[in-house]
Amino acid sequence: MVPHPPRAGCGFFAVPLAPKEKFPILEMRPGGRNSPLTIGVFTLLVSFVYMPSTQTVESLLPGVQRDVPLRDYATFRIGGSASYFFVATTKDQIRQAFLVSRQMSLPLLVLSGGSNMLISDNGFSGLVVLMKTADYTLQSAALSAEAGVSMDTLVQKTTEKGFAGLEWAGGLPGSVGGAVRGNAGAFGAEIKDSIAAVEFLDEKGNVRVLQKEQCEFSYRSSIFKTNGWIVLSAQFSLREGDKEQLCEEAASHIQYRKDHHPLEYPNAGSVFKNVDLKKLPKEFHERVRDHVKTDPFPVVPAAYLISEAGLKSRRIGEAQISEKHPNYIINLGGASVRDVLELIAVVKKEIWEKYHVVLEEEITILE
Ligand SMILES: Cc1cc2nc3c(=O)[nH]c(=O)nc-3n(C[C@H](O)[C@H](O)[C@H](O)COP(=O)(O)OP(=O)(O)OC[C@H]3O[C@@H](n4cnc5c(N)ncnc54)[C@H](O)[C@@H]3O)c2cc1C
Numbered sequence: 001m002v003p004h005p006p007r008a009g010c011g012f013f014a015v016p017l018a019p020k021e022k023f024p025i026l027e028m029r030p031g032g033r034n035s036p037l038t039i040g041v042f043t044l045l046v047s048f049v050y051m052p053s054t055q056t057v058e059s060l061l062p063g064v065q066r067d068v069p070l071r072d073y074a075t076f077r078i079g080g081s082a083s084y085f086f087v088a089t090t091k092d093q094i095r096q097a098f099l100v101s102r103q104m105s106l107p108l109l110v111l112s113g114g115s116n117m118l119i120s121d122n123g124f125s126g127l128v129v130l131m132k133t134a135d136y137t138l139q140s141a142a143l144s145a146e147a148g149v150s151m152d153t154l155v156q157k158t159t160e161k162g163f164a165g166l167e168w169a170g171g172l173p174g175s176v177g178g179a180v181r182g183n184a185g186a187f188g189a190e191i192k193d194s195i196a197a198v199e200f201l202d203e204k205g206n207v208r209v210l211q212k213e214q215c216e217f218s219y220r221s222s223i224f225k226t227n228g229w230i231v232l233s234a235q236f237s238l239r240e241g242d243k244e245q246l247c248e249e250a251a252s253h254i255q256y257r258k259d260h261h262p263l264e265y266p267n268a269g270s271v272f273k274n275v276d277l278k279k280l281p282k283e284f285h286e287r288v289r290d291h292v293k294t295d296p297f298p299v300v301p302a303a304y305l306i307s308e309a310g311l312k313s314r315r316i317g318e319a320q321i322s323e324k325h326p327n328y329i330i331n332l333g334g335a336s337v338r339d340v341l342e343l344i345a346v347v348k349k350e351i352w353e354k355y356h357v358v359l360e361e362e363i364t365i366l367e
Contacts, residue, residue, distance in 0.1 A: 057084050057127065060100045070123055073130060074114035075173060077266035078337055079366075080123025082109070087130045091146065091207075091232050097129045098230065099205055109366070110230055112148060113174030116182060116268055118365045121337045131177050133233075138163070142196075143236040147177030151184075159250045164241030165194035170250030171257040173269070177231040181224045182362075183217045187253055188295050192217035196237040201230040219296060220273055220362055262322040265330035271344060272306075272327055272359040274299035281356050302359055303327035309350045316343045337367070 057064055061084075068085035071077050084106065088094045101108040107126030111117070133146035136154065141163055145154055151172045158166050168189035172179070179191045180198055195212045202208055216223040224231050257263065277298040280288065291304045306312070306326040314321045315332075317339030322328040329340055348359050 055104075057100060057104055057106070060103065061086055061097060061127075063087070064127070068128070070111070070114075070119045070128065073111055074117050074119050074268070075266060076114075076118055076268045076335075076340075077331055078121070078335055078340065079117075079119030080121050082124045082126070082128035084127040085130065086127060087132050088148075089132045089134070091133060094129060094131070094133070094147075094230060094232060095201055095205060095207065097127060098201055101127045102205070110177070112176075112178040113150065115173035116178060116363050118268060118337060118340055118363050120367045124366065131175060141238040141240060143238055144233060145176050145236070146233045147175060147180075147231045149176050151175065151179055155250050158238060159246040160243065162241055162243035162246065163238040164246055165236060165238035167241075167246045167249045168253065170253035176234050180215075180231045180234050181222055182220050183222050185220070185296065187256075190217070190296060192222075194236045194238060196235040198224070198234050199232045200224055201232060203228065207232065260325055262324045262328050262330050265322075265332065267322070267328050267330050268363045270302065270327045270362050271329050272302040272347070273362045274301050275305065275357055275359070279357055284355055301327070305351055305355055305357075305359075306347055309347075309354050311347055311350060314343065314346065316346070319343050321347070341365070341367075 064084050064086045066084060067081045069081050070079040070085075086093075086097050088097055098108060100106075104127075107124070109124050109126060109128045110131060111128055112131045131148040133148035136143065136145035136149045136157070138157060138161060143154070143158060143163070143165075151166075151169050151174055154176070155166050155169050155172075158164075159170075168187045169179075169184070169191070172184060172186060174184070178184070180195065184191050192212065192215070195215065195217075197209055197211050198215055199207065199209045210223065214223070216226070223229070261267075274293070274295075277285070277288075277292055277300055280300055288300045288304065292298050292300055303326045306321065311321050312326045313323045318332040318335035319339035319342075320330050320332055321343065322330050329343055331340075344361065351357060351359050
């Protein structure tokens, strides 16, 4: 249970105010007299404002649930419970949850598809907001989608209407918000390629919009990730294309993933980012030459390094490095967060010893 500090006031936006600001209608004049009515009103106000708060997260955020297991919302199927869990179906509800978390001094975690997260077995002592905003509009080549819309839906709807820009994301799990925050990418493309603007909630609870050039997109990152801002919706600028070709391309990516990724087991996608070739010591360049990919710049696939280090199928507890795709860790059944973290540590250590390069995690780890 997270302790709640006592709060003054009872309004939704109540913030502690200086005493003078609380009672702008009452001036206690030195040496002057106040009528019994004035004193009565004053007493009432003081007791009202300083009354021990009866506010609870439940009273401020109707629909919030207690002690909800997060493993059900993460593709790794690992993780303890959230103290508070709220399903937001509108942008207003997302903002409301944000303000309540501030008001009650609760850490906040935004969860979309849960396809890029490793959640602690201890769960999350705070408020988890599950993004279920599901509105989108496609008008000609302009697509607008709320953060909770699944990428799967967008790929299907845009390709079948003959608009190009998201077909590369065929089979990409998760929702718009997670993809924009992490600038998700695959098959030589990234979500930033078709973004026009992003609407988000800043750290003060203001709703703002940034144009693409202001979003500081980079390899698996964005200004939303670095600043901890909440993506509310995104505008995409698509192009007209050949419907059949686009559908075929999306379907071929889905098939590729089935054939090459261990989708039979719970996982969270690639555990590590691919390695910037510039960061790999020169002495290894010749050895990795045939495996360098330019996606989105010259990188050595982490999967290749892990495989070359002989780590395929390495297992700790119920967590295992996939044989099929060695940058994936799979949950064989009852893997604990500790199993996965130990395996990550082993991989990082062995890759450092073999290649003198530090592997960086791509997944979000919530310990
Ligand atoms: C089988 C598999 C294959 C994958 N393949 C790829 C791939 O090819 N390319 C790729 O880039 N990724 C891939 N991933 C990883 C994952 O699918 C992407 O990173 C995806 O974009 C995450 O979206 P999500 O909605 O699931 O985010 P979540 O996992 O729910 O969240 C990820 C992070 O984003 C934050 N977040 C979520 N929503 C928001 C929001 N609205 N605003 C701000 N922050 C938010 C969360 O707090 C968390 O820190 C794969 C994952 C799996 C399981």
